[in-house]
Amino acid sequence: MTHAAQPSPVAEPVRNTKNAATVQIAFLLAGTLLLVLAPLFFYPIFLMKILCFALFACAFNLLLGYTGLLSFGHATFFGGAAYFTAHAVKEWGLPVELGILVGVAGAAALGLIMGFFAIRRQGIYFAMITLALSQMFFFFCLQAGFTHGEDGIQSVPRGDLLGFIDLNSSTNMYYFVLAVFVIGMVVIWRFINSPFGMILKSIRENEQRAISLGYSVARYKLGAFVMSAALAGLAGAMKALVFQFATLTDVAWQMSGEVILMTLLGGIGTLIGPIFGAGLVVTLQNYLATSDFPVTIITGVVFMVCVLVFRRGIIGEFYASRLGRRLGFQHRR
Amino acid sequence: MPGESNPRVVLSARGLRRDFGAFTAVKNVDLDVHHARVHALIGPNGAGKTTVFNLLTKFLQPTHGTITLLGTDITRTPPDKVARMGLVRSFQISAVFPHLTVLDNVRVALQRPNNLAVQFWRPMSALDRLNDRADELIAAVGLTRERNALAADLSYGRKRVLEIATTLALDPKVLLLDEPMAGMGQEDVGVVSDIIRTVALDRAVLMVEHNLSVVANICHHVTVLQRGEILAEGDYAEVSQDPRVRTAYMGTEEA
Numbered sequence: 029m030t031h032a033a034q035p036s037p038v039a040e041p042v043r044n045t046k047n048a049a050t051v052q053i054a055f056l057l058a059g060t061l062l063l064v065l066a067p068l069f070f071y072p073i074f075l076m077k078i079l080c081f082a083l084f085a086c087a088f089n090l091l092l093g094y095t096g097l098l099s100f101g102h103a104t105f106f107g108g109a110a111y112f113t114a115h116a117v118k119e120w121g122l123p124v125e126l127g128i129l130v131g132v133a134g135a136a137a138l139g140l141i142m143g144f145f146a147i148r149r150q151g152i153y154f155a156m157i158t159l160a161l162s163q164m165f166f167f168f169c170l171q172a173g174f175t176h177g178e179d180g181i182q183s184v185p186r187g188d189l190l191g192f193i194d195l196n197s198s199t200n201m202y203y204f205v206l207a208v209f210v211i212g213m214v215v216i217w218r219f220i221n222s223p224f225g226m227i228l229k230s231i232r233e234n235e236q237r238a239i240s241l242g243y244s245v246a247r248y249k250l251g252a253f254v255m256s257a258a259l260a261g262l263a264g265a266m267k268a269l270v271f272q273f274a275t276l277t278d279v280a281w282q283m284s285g286e287v288i289l290m291t292l293l294g295g296i297g298t299l300i301g302p303i304f305g306a307g308l309v310v311t312l313q314n315y316l317a318t319s320d321f322p323v324t325i326i327t328g329v330v331f332m333v334c335v336l337v338f339r340r341g342i343i344g345e346f347y348a349s350r351l352g353r354r355l356g357f358q359h360r361r
Numbered sequence: 362m363p364g365e366s367n368p369r370v371v372l373s374a375r376g377l378r379r380d381f382g383a384f385t386a387v388k389n390v391d392l393d394v395h396h397a398r399v400h401a402l403i404g405p406n407g408a409g410k411t412t413v414f415n416l417l418t419k420f421l422q423p424t425h426g427t428i429t430l431l432g433t434d435i436t437r438t439p440p441d442k443v444a445r446m447g448l449v450r451s452f453q454i455s456a457v458f459p460h461l462t463v464l465d466n467v468r469v470a471l472q473r474p475n476n477l478a479v480q481f482w483r484p485m486s487a488l489d490r491l492n493d494r495a496d497e498l499i500a501a502v503g504l505t506r507e508r509n510a511l512a513a514d515l516s517y518g519r520k521r522v523l524e525i526a527t528t529l530a531l532d533p534k535v536l537l538l539d540e541p542m543a544g545m546g547q548e549d550v551g552v553v554s555d556i557i558r559t560v561a562l563d564r565a566v567l568m569v570e571h572n573l574s575v576v577a578n579i580c581h582h583v584t585v586l587q588r589g590e591i592l593a594e595g596d597y598a599e600v601s602q603d604p605r606v607r608t609a610y611m612g613t614e615e616a
Binding site: 218219221222223224225226227229230233234236237238239240241242243244245251255 | 418439440444449450452456458459465469472480481482484485487
């Protein structure tokens with residue numbers, strides 16, 4: 029094959045990748061500084077709640093935004109891990125680190141089971157299977173002894189981190205949650221920007237072609253599903269420790285809906301969008317909880333406005349805006 | 362037409378049939394694809410050419426019949442496994458990954474054979490060791506200048522060329538090309554004809570093609586399909602003289 033490269037009418041696309049990298053690092057540093065200083069200004073429990081839900085939403089987005097699968101059963105992993113960790117720490121007396129590990133492993137196992145059944149179907153069927161399985165898990169949690177039914181697992185001890193950092197201090201707990209959150213985000217970032225992530229992207233772009241290149245598409249999707257479940261579990265485990273409480277609320281279908289809302293609001297398929305979505309929803313809920321205004325109506329309206337007016341979500345719209353593009357961001361599709 | 366004197370059969374189908382409800386899209390198709398030969402599948406629209414492709418690559422399950430690839434029965438094998446065994450296809454509608462660059466398109470194809478597909482813990486730069494091979498393939502189809510362009514930004518013909526490069530990245534034993542020249546500019550047709558001729562020196566190629574001058578130029582063997590059945594078979598000269606084929610193609614023959 030001795031063809032000289034032929035002249036082509038296609039110009040090289042203008043890419044400010046260097047510029048974008050600088051801007052991203054600047055944003056990252058500013059964000060980290062903000063999170064480190066935040067407990068000076070805000071109630072730590074409130075901040076920890078946001079971080080837990082932010083990690084949950086980012087884990088969910090790994091599936092929706094980067095694999096193209098809409099799960100309607102992610103409460104199972106979030107709430108399930110909360111139960112597992114709470115039980116392991118309280119009843120088995122495991123140290124927190126191991127307790128979290130139990131929660132994450134449990135969520136991954138549940139993800140493997142749910143994924144195995146759901147992954148072969150697409151679109152609404154996939155969503156319905158995940159919803160059905162998570163409802164089954166909800167009723168299991170309602171009946172099973174170790175969850176204490178309607179009471180939930182209460183007064184879960186936080187214990188000491190590495191045996192010497194007292195987590196009962198909310199400042200210590202905050203920085204522990206922040207560290208776990210950052211680790212979770214790094215894992216997600218690496219996962220997306222890895223050889224595996226490239227295959228996921230190609231499957232999302234053209235599944236038939238990926239099959240014809242010899243990829244067992246179902247296995248890659250299952251891998252992403254389990255990873256998403258495990259990270260959602262990490263978020264749930266942390267939440268159980270923060271509130272020292274594991275309840276049925278976290279495995280209920282409304283929780284699966286809430287995480288969809290957070291992801292959509294923040295921006296599907298953007299790494300940091302769901303963080304903002306989670307922050308917004310949690311803040312709304314917290315402020316409205318003390319007022320007479322019904323929270324669900326407000327979140328419902330916010331959801332409709334989002335779908336009608338800014339479909340790409342907060343961060344997605346920012347990336348696609350003139351300012352965002354000038355800073356070198358790209359919003360895919 | 363040059364070719365081995367006694368080429369071996371690498372892909373064969375016997376009694377292939379596919380029903381869609383009451384409609385039979387393909388019936389009684391026997392097909393032998395030989396190593397180092399270019400085999401054309403031609404026929405009017407709706408003759409069942411693409412269905413035959415889908416059956417051979419297992420994207421569709423045959424209602425009856427058997428398919429053998431390199432001596433192994435693949436009648437019940439899933440399509441991704443068939444691809445890993447060395448039977449790789451292209452699609453009638455261009456099949457590229459639109460929001461990946463040309464380089465990434467080719468690298469995705471190279472990832473699996475180089476065991477770089479499941480590493481979720483490694484950075485993207487791990488894929489850089491595929492660049493040399495990818496650049497070779499890109500150069501072979503004349504896409505070097507567009508290496509870093511998004512596939513979506515390429516012209517239709519260039520997309521098809523890219524698709525061929527990704528297909529070749531798998532180093533397939535048997536190549537199934539569904540209308541590789543459709544919608545291409547004349548200079549791309551020349552490029553692709555040369556590529557196909559070159560790759561067929563060491564592989565089997567089965568292609569669906571409407572451009573009969575291309576078929577006449579590069580194909581060693583022609584099978585004519587009509588209404589899901591084989592109408593005629595032979596080299597181009599034989600087939601083009603066949604009165605039944607001339608009737609089926611009346612008014613559309615350009616050769």
